[in-house]
Amino acid sequence: MLLSLSIKNYALIDDLKVRFDRGLTIITGETGAGKSILLGGLSLILGKRADLNSLKNKEKKCVIEAEFSVGDYHLQSLFEKLDLDYEPHTIIRREILPSGKSRAFVNDTPVTLDVLSALSLRLIDIHSQHQTLQLTNNDFQFQVIDAIAGNKAFIESYKVKLAEYYKAKKELQALIDFQQEADKEQDYNSFLLKELQEARLEPGMLEELEEAFEKLSNVEEIKEKLAFSSQLLSDEHSGILVNLNVMRNALGKLSGYGPRFEELQNRINSVFIELDDTFNEIENLDETVEANPEELEQVNVRLQLLYDLQKKHNALEVEELIRIQKALEEKVSVTENLENDIKNKQLEVLKLEEELDKLAAGIHGNRVKEGPKLKEYLEGALKKLGMPNATFKIEIRPTTSFFANGKDELHFLFSANKGSGYGELKKVASGGELSRIMLCIKAVLARYEKLPTIMFDEIDTGVSGEVSDKMGDIMQQMGESMQVFAITHLPQIAAKGAKHFKVYKEDSGTMTSTEIKELSTDERIVEIAEMLSGKNISDSAISHARELLLL
Incomplete structure (x- = not known):
């Protein structure tokens, strides 16, 4: 969970500090106010390469620091693998020097960008309408079906046995x-x-x-x-x-x-x-x-x-x-x-194959059993999100090959309209459709496994009315079990948040800077009313805003 974010001397930001809580947090602001700047600063924490042009004052260094609570994510083994000291409260810091050099630190330990990227992937997921390609990735699709199928323990056992199998096969080949x-x-x-x-x-x-x-x-x-x-x-x-x-x-x-x-x-x-x-x-x-x-x-x-x-x-x-x-x-x-050694090693390989087959069969059985449940959930959720005719075909085919997570081939096939044939998501789903599908999948994943903090960046683009209200409901439900951020222009979604922050520009003399503040209840009413009717806020907009906020 992202506890706090501090940004100094980045783009239009002089010195910004903000703390966050659990649940659904809404971030709004006018176009050009600096929401993208906020995301840009956060992306540096996630391992994005630095650009000297992003320094507001070219003579001072830029410092971006984020504090995460990681105690619930079982990351001790990842920290050990990355040769980092594990801390339940982990602080990541990026510095961009006027010389153009960039430095990164995790709990004050210098790290490379590769290490930072590997760690940040488990901490926060920034998701925009244009970042839905993960949905078409087969490994991600397996992650979804296996989360619902409760296959985590089976797959861990399978991976251990698979490593033993490959080691035995390598030893057998060496003997031969x-x-x-x-x-x-x-x-x-x-x-x-x-x-x-x-x-x-x-x-x-x-x-x-x-x-x-x-x-x-x-x-x-x-x-x-x-x-x-x-x-x-x-x-x-x-x-x-x-x-x-x-x-x-x-x-x-x-x-x-x-x-x-x-x-x-x-x-x-x-x-x-x-x-x-x-x-x-x-x-x-x-x-x-x-x-x-x-x-x-x-x-x-x-x-x-x-x-x-x-x-x-x-x-x-x-x-x-x-x-x-x-x-x-x-x-x-x-x-x-050697003949005797080879025979013994062959028997060992066969035994491991039998054990792998047994584990893979259990994994396959769970996937087949829970596949219809995932199909039903996704189709029901998409119907609420303005895609009443969207249907899925989840094909789980057993093979004779040992893969990293079992012996199955998985195909998520999709059809958005009646009479349309099924095809792979990346071929038949539009960007807007992929965004809504991804939102539904992230929501179902949040029920079954501990996801990192997720930030939806205007994932609601192109939707409105009842659909946006349902999208807000989904994000709100996700926020009950994880930390969710939603950068939005839609009042229906903005009203769902437990917390609401506004990004805005402030002029001081000859300088313009981007600021962020948490809105009080009255300020939220005004902000949502403005999102409904524009700068000239009407009484009806105020009344509608109160209704959305359930006040």
Whole structure:
């Protein structure tokens, strides 16, 4: 609901502030008084692009601010989607700077015009005789029939399930695409994997094989050097261990002569123990080293296999080959399990289709059930609005396709006169007819769902008398459940309002400005009388105005 509107330095407006209430609010004024200026300023709040020429004083900025009560519209999710802080009382502000730049704010947060437009669509609907094309929009027609059919909860569930369905179908297609690609590589991957598996790869095996190869390739030299070293250590006449033992015994006799001699004897003893242990190790190694041409060939074959695998896979280490093997195992395993995964995903898609079909059938059933009620209401309302022969044909056809709101195709077909064939609204209905149809539809929507504030801008153009009175009744009824504004030149409609504002021009020196004020009861009588008879108000016009106002 629009609570207040403030406009500064816009067109003929210097500084205008006005507050509004619930119900039907009437706005009147002479042609050229500035009603269009008021709408123009409000349209900037709704995201319309700014024009520097709209500044009254080109050296000052233009500021337009509107306060809305949004607590009843369930807009928290929209605010979150638009990355805005939700406030039950939301303030939208537009600024046009003398430089030509424009800025927009929602609750003091800077926003783009796209964000402003997305939000304002849920806050206020400015509707004129020339803005009835929405009525010919199929999505809007579905909104009407679904509001009456009580399909909101069903459609929300359907949309959730539809998102799951499209996600599952996308995943299924990805699996199928992957399978087709994997099938091309399956044989080659299996061949590579088999090669690696047959190599029996283990961490550190390359180093072990290289060491074994060096040992087996140099057996004679190793045994020769080991024997020579053994002889140097153990020869009974000149061996290192024999002479070192003699030295150890000699120094042992000096150990009692002081700490330094004892330390020297201990060091020689340590050297002897170490060399003796080395001699034993040499002897043991000598026993293990034997020529084995068959083992050498086996080691060489294993090494060449590893070298070839490293070259093929561009790997520097066996550990890298092991990682490649694991990756190939996963690929081959996934490919082998794809058939099962695809079958499971196909079953999931079929189940979601069945659930969607069930929801769509419920939505369709409600539409078919309530379609005649909408037809009856629209034809009855239009009869009161001077279209006695207007008839509708609401066609709801089930299809095999999943749409965003079900599986139906919807056609609003219209005939304005007896004997005329039915056709689409945008092809057979005139502008005036569309305006009256839209008024009726907005009225029926107001019964079933929370609509934003609606402003009818001279939607009554081209009608008068009893028809205008009935249009006023419809707007008045809408005002019982929502905020409605009607900019009108017709006294029959003006008298229906709970509040009445007048837009007028005021001259001050060399300047003219547009003002707006709320009319008192007496002022309303005069305003409506003037709408009835012109500037020269007669007593009968005053009396008629009182009758219209039920005074």
